[in-house]
Amino acid sequence: MSPEPDRALVARIERRDADALRELYDRYGARLNGLASRILGDTGEAEEVLQEVFLYVWRAASSFDGSRGSVLAWLLVATRSRSIDRLRSRRAGRPGSTRPLEDAPEAASSDDVEGGLAGREWEALCRKAISELPEDQRRALELAYFEGLTQQEIAERTRTPLGTVKTRVRLGLMKLRERIRPYLSEGRDAS
């Protein structure tokens, strides 16, 4: 029997089914904890984020918009934005705070990440796509994604002109999208 799709779990969570939340936690808890730990570098704080994310899922499952993205992407965005918030408040007081655009409702493409590919395959293809990026693009993206640095801060950190940073971020993300897109549609067709 194939495992229950993520979306079905979210629908059950919306109906206050705690078993479904447990199942979702078992599926993605380690992945989300890994992301929060990478950003925060502190296991205790990462686990607080994980707790917040699952409480958020429990209370706000109805805010998940399946037409706009996968459950995993929704969870990753929720985890990343909470982790980055904590990271930024740690660095509070520095000038030029960023606009919280990542707080926007998750608007991933409708490609169904977990529907077509098992979590591990998805992870493997993402890793491959990341490793195929030119070093300077990968570095710029990682500084933004994991360290929450703003464009100006990335420019300072990498001693690169701001214009170049912007171009690297755009090219890097577009390349990631291109690498991942064919797998996504393939996975979807196969399902």
Place this chain on the structure above:
Amino acid sequence: MRHNETYEELAALAALGVLEGEDARSFEAHLAEGCPRCEEIVADLRAASSALAAGAPAVAPRASLRAEILASLEERAPRVAPIRRPSSPAGLAWFLAAAASLVLLFIGLDDARLRREREALERRSAALASRLTAAERDLARKELRVKVLESEDVRILFLSGQGPQPQARAKVFWSEKAKRGVLLAGNLQSLPSDKQYELWVFDKGKPVAAGVFDVDTEGRALFESPDLSVITAAQNFAVTIEPRGGVAAPSGPIVLVGTPAA
């Protein structure tokens, strides 16, 4: 401004949430003017950015965390083990009774300590829950604002200062589909504490109350209207000064009014 490659660059930065300063303002204004292409790029690239998470290895959380999360889903009534007094000891059982009361004494002390700890945890948990609720409310409000600003049918109306406050300026971003508006105002005077500004939406020539707001110390306000599904088609917007809490029909002086849509 029409869509161009500069905005595509900003869209990539926005997808990662690293836009700032003038770029952030200019991109927000561009989205507010309505650019489905940029919205699509942000959405697409945000999905692509989730792929970066795969660069972080999965880390199994502490084993007990799952149970803690599941336990925190519902407030459970704390269970206190009742301490039963033994039936009165009789005869030869005096030794056992004495031993039992000694044990009970320890249980009693332990129980008091546990109760204090539990109460401290409950207080902490209540404080955390209220912080969480506040944060969730804040997030929901931001999401709502973005929903209006990013909706495809968003219109911008400029409101100019009237009567007592000719220097006041405001913009309303209105989504007919969402039946909500976001007001951005500046140069407004601060009001006495019993007064508030009230926003009005004109529908079929009649003003409909759209909520009250205050200004900051510099006379600025950012205000999201509530759901105004009663509106059939917003024709114009105005702001008046009203008693705190607002009124159902405008009674005070008009300070801002927009140019009606054609």
